[in-house]
Amino acid sequence: MTGVMYKKTAIVVALLCNLIYIIECNDVCGERRDNLGNRRCSKRCATNQDCVSAKKKCLCDGACGLSCINTNMKCVDIEGSRIPHGHVEIIPFNQFGAVAKYRCDDGYTLFGITGRVCQGDETWSRQAPTCNLTRHVIEKQECGRPPQVNHAHHSGPRNVMSHPLGSTLLYECDAGFTARKDVVVRAWCVGDGVWVGPNLTCSHAGCDLLPDIPSGTVHIIPPNMIGGRARYSCYPGFHLVGRIERTCQSDGQWDGSPPSCEKVVCGRPPEVEHASHDAPTDQLQFQAGTQLTYTCVFGYYREGAPRSMCTGEGQWVGPRMTCKARNCGAPGEINNGWRDPGYKFTFPSRVTYHCNEGFELLGRAFRECQSNGEWSGILPTCEPIECQELGPPLHGTMIGSGRTYGSLIRFVCNDGYKVVGSAERRCQADRLWSGQEARCEEIDCGVPGPLWNGYVDGHRTTVGSVYFFRCYARTTFDGPAFAAQCLETGQWSQNLPKCLGQCQVPAILNGSVVAGQEGVWVDHGTAITYTCKEGLELNDTSEISCNNGTWKVIPRCVPAPCKTAPPQMDNGHRVFFNMNHGDRARYFCMEGYRLRNDHRYLTCNFGVWEGPTPQCEENFCPNPGSIPNGQIYKKGHFGKFIFKEYIVTIKHGDRLEYECQRNYKLVGPSGAACVNGKWSPPNRPRCIPARHPILPKLWRPMEEQ
Ligand SMILES: *[C@@H]1O[C@H](CO)[C@@H](O)[C@H](O)[C@H]1NC(C)=O
Ligand SMILES: *[C@@H]1O[C@H](CO)[C@@H](O)[C@H](O)[C@H]1NC(C)=O
Numbered sequence: 001m002t003g004v005m006y007k008k009t010a011i012v013v014a015l016l017c018n019l020i021y022i023i024e025c026n027d028v029c030g031e032r033r034d035n036l037g038n039r040r041c042s043k044r045c046a047t048n049q050d051c052v053s054a055k056k057k058c059l060c061d062g063a064c065g066l067s068c069i070n071t072n073m074k075c076v077d078i079e080g081s082r083i084p085h086g087h088v089e090i091i092p093f094n095q096f097g098a099v100a101k102y103r104c105d106d107g108y109t110l111f112g113i114t115g116r117v118c119q120g121d122e123t124w125s126r127q128a129p130t131c132n133l134t135r136h137v138i139e140k141q142e143c144g145r146p147p148q149v150n151h152a153h154h155s156g157p158r159n160v161m162s163h164p165l166g167s168t169l170l171y172e173c174d175a176g177f178t179a180r181k182d183v184v185v186r187a188w189c190v191g192d193g194v195w196v197g198p199n200l201t202c203s204h205a206g207c208d209l210l211p212d213i214p215s216g217t218v219h220i221i222p223p224n225m226i227g228g229r230a231r232y233s234c235y236p237g238f239h240l241v242g243r244i245e246r247t248c249q250s251d252g253q254w255d256g257s258p259p260s261c262e263k264v265v266c267g268r269p270p271e272v273e274h275a276s277h278d279a280p281t282d283q284l285q286f287q288a289g290t291q292l293t294y295t296c297v298f299g300y301y302r303e304g305a306p307r308s309m310c311t312g313e314g315q316w317v318g319p320r321m322t323c324k325a326r327n328c329g330a331p332g333e334i335n336n337g338w339r340d341p342g343y344k345f346t347f348p349s350r351v352t353y354h355c356n357e358g359f360e361l362l363g364r365a366f367r368e369c370q371s372n373g374e375w376s377g378i379l380p381t382c383e384p385i386e387c388q389e390l391g392p393p394l395h396g397t398m399i400g401s402g403r404t405y406g407s408l409i410r411f412v413c414n415d416g417y418k419v420v421g422s423a424e425r426r427c428q429a430d431r432l433w434s435g436q437e438a439r440c441e442e443i444d445c446g447v448p449g450p451l452w453n454g455y456v457d458g459h460r461t462t463v464g465s466v467y468f469f470r471c472y473a474r475t476t477f478d479g480p481a482f483a484a485q486c487l488e489t490g491q492w493s494q495n496l497p498k499c500l501g502q503c504q505v506p507a508i509l510n511g512s513v514v515a516g517q518e519g520v521w522v523d524h525g526t527a528i529t530y531t532c533k534e535g536l537e538l539n540d541t542s543e544i545s546c547n548n549g550t551w552k553v554i555p556r557c558v559p560a561p562c563k564t565a566p567p568q569m570d571n572g573h574r575v576f577f578n579m580n581h582g583d584r585a586r587y588f589c590m591e592g593y594r595l596r597n598d599h600r601y602l603t604c605n606f607g608v609w610e611g612p613t614p615q616c617e618e619n620f621c622p623n624p625g626s627i628p629n630g631q632i633y634k635k636g637h638f639g640k641f642i643f644k645e646y647i648v649t650i651k652h653g654d655r656l657e658y659e660c661q662r663n664y665k666l667v668g669p670s671g672a673a674c675v676n677g678k679w680s681p682p683n684r685p686r687c688i689p690a691r692h693p694i695l696p697k698l699w700r701p702m703e704e705q
């Protein structure tokens with residue numbers, strides 16, 4: 001850098017030596033002069049090593065000679081590019097050693113130096129020149145060819161090479177070009193061939209130049225023209241926000257507003273299943289160009305490219321990878337068992353082994369596919385289940401052998417013994433034999449009994465032993481056999497018999513046994529028939545039977561009841577409630593009748609209705625006799641007739657009429673009726689001598705009762 005700078009400066013100085021005569025251009029820089037006026041000089045030097053700061057170089061600074069110069073220095077500004085009636089140009093640009101070159105407009109002459117040098121003390125050398133109107137004697141009264149202005153034309157005739165003194169020409173910009181407002185657009189011929197003016201410049205009609213934007217540039221095509229386009233672009237690492245292009249409109253204004261260049265950022269990096277990247281997890285923005293590397297998590301391996309990059313467009317590119325679970329392959333089969341589930345063999349799956357029934361697992365039941373792609377542990381095995389060994393019981397034998405799962409053992413006892421517990425036992429999955437332990441027990445039928453009204457007779461109760469059954473006196477043996485033997489089944493060969501009690505034939509009062517004899521003992525089940533004396537009857541069944549020592553019932557001889565109802569009776573009726581011995585039947589007569597001799601009852605006596613037979617006889621009224629001095633008549637359907645004194649059959653309902661002889665009068669009732677053997681009214685009238693005229697009859701018939 002410093003070398004380049006030095007070389008560049010040397011080239012500038014060499015270039016200036018060709019152009020400018022005021023600067024002392026020696027191959028060797030001169031010594032510092034003594035009369036420097038108001039110049040200030042920097043530190044004197046011979047080589048760059050003499051200058052303390054690395055920014056300073058040992059350079060030739062005119063009258064100051066070799067001095068330490070700051071290569072970044074600039075000289076004070078020369079204001080604008082114009083000076084009165086002229087302009088100045090700095091070649092190549094404002095820095096140490098640059099030259100300000102002055103020129104005057106036409107018609108003016110430069111007084112002073114034409115070039116000034118930028119010196120080490122930041123001043124320009126010498127004095128600025130001036131442009132003074134050229135003074136000379138006007139010899140010619142005309143001017144030659146008028147001045148040419150780029151992109152402009154004048155009002156005068158073309159191709160006329162001579163214009164008289166005082167001629168004026170009006171300049172105008174060509175189409176598509178414009179001039180500034182405050183310019184001189186005329187040219188005057190001031191004589192002696194000199195034109196004064198114009199000072200207009202015509203530039204493209206269009207919009208102002210646009211400045212670059214921060215972190216970007218603008219490129220205008222074509223420049224400064226209506227319809228021109230300004231195209232913006234950003235530096236690498238930045239992206240454009242806004243319109244990329246603007247158009248110069250007819251009013252000289254750019255449309256829209258300038259865009260901006262913003263730093264390119266990528267967002268959250270892409271996610272890969274089962275993988276992580278090397279950026280902090282909470283970082284959400286990344287600069288363009290950032291690269292990330294992805295790594296698969298434990299148990300997974302990578303396939304593809306692991307890098308991801310944030311591009312200038314703010315997009316992540318990549319990674320092109322996947323993380324695959326490690327596959328452990330089939331974990332193996334086991335005999336007499338199975339695997340659960342049988343198909344997933346990738347990390348982090350797990351398989352469990354089970355044994356078939358009757359087998360037990362040795363080893364760990366499960367294996368896991370590990371992150372290194374291998375199954376944990378070793379394959380377990382299924383071993384058959386075994387039960388404890390069994391032995392034969394005392395007094396017995398064991399049939400069958402083996403003690404693995406499912407084995408069957410049977411137990412048989414010697415004669416006279418029986419199996420107590422399980423005769424068959426099987427080895428189960430729980431390593432235990434089914435059922436209960438088998439023992440052989442001697443078969444014992446036990447003492448038979450109890451035998452009521454008897455006893456059993458024997459000594460031993462084991463298989464083959466015999467017991468006898470005995471009944472006491474006054475009992476009857478009732479059973480299949482008098483003895484029984486103890487069988488292999490533990491049962492006696494015969495059922496226990498019964499000893500049924502005998503009964504004594506009872507004597508009953510006023511009765512006798514039909515067949516047999518009272519007081520004797522008869523067997524169970526024997527039937528006895530009784531009969532009673534005349535007029536007596538058994539109150540219960542006549543046949544009784546002996547039942548295990550007792551009679552269910554002993555009947556009595558009781559007076560017999562009447563077998564038939566009491567006899568009917570003419571002209572009356574009977575009333576009775578029972579026909580037992582001693583019961584009475586009562587008799588009643590119809591109206592107009594009465595019981596003869598007042599015999600009104602019959603009594604049931606030992607089965608016969610006894611007593612005077614009740615009879616109903618007509619209830620006649622007594623003959624009324626006669627009435628002194630009077631006559632008694634009987635009234636009937638066919639009139640009345642004199643009632644004779646010998647008539648005895650005077651029936652219920654017959655009526656009498658009493659009448660007196662002439663000159664006698666009746667005192668008392670005029671008549672009477674026979675009612676149930678009695679006269680009503682009961683009193684009879686008297687006939688007394690009539691002293692009074694005979695009164696009309698007053699009698700009237702009695703009301704019916
Ligand atoms: C040039 O003009 C300036 C003022 O405009 C004057 O001071 C100066 O003396 C003039 N120089 C010459 C050589 O005429
Ligand atoms: C042109 O001349 C006029 C009048 O002297 C002056 O005001 C103007 O600044 C000049 N313009 C330029 C561009 O030199």
Ligand SMILES: *[C@@H]1O[C@H](CO)[C@@H](O)[C@H](O)[C@H]1NC(C)=O
Nearest residue numbers: 538539540541553554555556
């Ligand atoms: C008969 O008389 C006897 C002895 O009094 C008695 O036990 C029995 O129950 C009587 N029978 C009837 C049917 O009344």
Ligand SMILES: *[C@@H]1O[C@H](CO)[C@@H](O)[C@H](O)[C@H]1NC(C)=O
Nearest residue numbers: 452453498499500501548549
């Ligand atoms: C017979 O009678 C006796 C004594 O009363 C009794 O113990 C026994 O059980 C009876 N037998 C039957 C078969 O009823």
Ligand SMILES: CC(=O)N[C@H]1CO[C@H](CO)[C@@H](O)[C@@H]1O
Nearest residue numbers: 509510533534535536558559
């Ligand atoms: C109704 C009957 O004949 N009863 C007789 C039953 O036996 C006793 C005694 O022998 C007699 O006194 C009863 O008269």
